[in-house]
Amino acid sequence: MEVTLRLALGPLLYYWSREDTLAFYAAAAGWPVGIVYLGESVCSRRSLLRLPDWLGLAERLAVAGKTPVLSTQTLIESESDLKTLRRLVRDGRFLVEANDWGAVRLLAEMGAPFVAGPTLNVYSPDTLAILQGLGACRWVPPVEMPGAMLAAMQIPAGLETEVFAYGRLPLAYSARCFTARHYNLQKDDCQFRCLDHPDGLLLNTREGHPFLAINGIQIQSAQVLSLAHRLPELVASGVEVLRLSPQHRHMDRVVQLFHALLQGALAPAQAPERLRALMPGAPCDGYWLGEAGMAYRQHLGQHLGARLPP
């Protein structure tokens, strides 16, 4: 089966060293992804790459034939956060992913097309239509949206749907930094300990079961979402872009695997076993089935039933 889905590399949610980050995007320029999201979307204190650095990366990736998208910060609290946001929006050369409605306001004012990010909380067709009216050309549903709900969304023509399809799930944001808390540091003197945890800092239950991952002010799932084996269902739900969220190791091979899947060179049913060796944790896919996000059911196609292509 060959499908016309495209691959996107989601924004880097972690804080990696400058060298690692630059090397990652230099490599990504040669990967089979059409879209690359760039920028710091989690924490305003992370500054090893600043906006000019991200813009430079965007230029280089554009030359390599990618469509760069600049992701805005998700939690925008201070005037300084807003200044960064305005500079990013007003650069105007690249598509922007709005991860806060304040960003939507600025982008709509400029008349610039944008990607409506997963934290805008779009669960309703009416809200989606409003965003398209304001200039959204693509949207990313909340990561908790079940496939059946997505299939019922009445997506307006001309609006692309991108689904978070691989990686630790971004679940929650706070003004508090949980990494700093772990090290008994003040947030303003966090010593950038996120650098030591390139896939997040694992949070286990008291039984030692991996549950969540701490990534500064963001909480992620410990388990790694993978929808590779659900490709037919994704297609049937109208998904056009798959977001692969960067993890620290083996991302090249993860991208290659998804690419092979889209090319029909790898059967969806074979994907889980191949992916497992590349993932920083156990898999999950419960959200897509309308269950607990941490659940993992390898069975296919139940909720969409007859809607699946033959």
Next chain:
Amino acid sequence: MPQIELICPAGTLPALKAAVDHGADGVYLGLRDNTNARNFAGLNFDERGLCDGLSYAHRKGAKVLLALNTYPQPATLKRWHRALDTAAGIGVDAVILADAGLMAYAVRTHPALRLHLSVQTSATNYEAVNFYRERFGIQRAVLPRVLSLAQVEALMGHTEVEIELFGFGGLCVMVEGRCLLSSYACGDSPNTFGACSPGHAVRWVETPRGMETRLNGVLIDCYTPHEKAGYPTLCKGRFQVGGDTYYALEEPTSLNTLALLPEMARMGIAAIKIEGRQRSPAYVAQVTRVWRMAIDAVKRDPAAFRPAPTWTAALDTVSEGKMHTLGAYNRPWK
């Protein structure tokens, strides 16, 4: 200076009456389904109850705000529309909304209805608040409990929208509306289902190690016989991180901002919201009574305002976890 309104929780008709009788300027409530963020069994109002509550409150000069602050979904969109029609028909004083599509419906269908921006909208900056003002004419915004008072004041300098702050009760450490921890563990999130760590997923298990609390099987905490077992709200459990076992996300504290009241009054905060629609009428009565006295005292003489020890003691008897924090308003962890 204009007086701060006291907005109190009404999970039931007796709680509504307790709030109104003890001096609330307004109550907020929800319907008996997932159209509001306290979708708990035995809580909330049907249409008849809503009418009774509304007439009771209005007779005593208190406002009624209806929370329709979850996110409407495609298969059940009409449920939110019907709820909004009901609210407008009955004559509630305002609706508290989170979803832009629902605001558009309200403006189109009931243009005279007053709109408040729910805390679930996650509006933490004035660009976001002003977006909803321009597009839908919202009159008031309830801000997430993640901003410092200085940040709140800076935000207020750039908007004409009235600001309502949480003053007392349970405390979300995550940005409201941007927390999916509950659905990750058990399938139901505040955004779509209207509850965090819902009762149907909770198990209390007596074991030789102590009382375990579990959410859909996930161990949230384990209490020795000397410890008081708390409700397994996901972010308030003890977990293991890097070899340490501790409250990795948040201590089981509750918010109490009595001490900040003069500052909030000086800033021109329009209203203080008391959390706790899931709490008893006795809780609502106690907390409303104390906050009424405090707000009146600030109005009389802000410079001389000190939280009376009797007030704090009264609030301590009803708060969860018996520990208080000023929350993000003043940031000890910053």
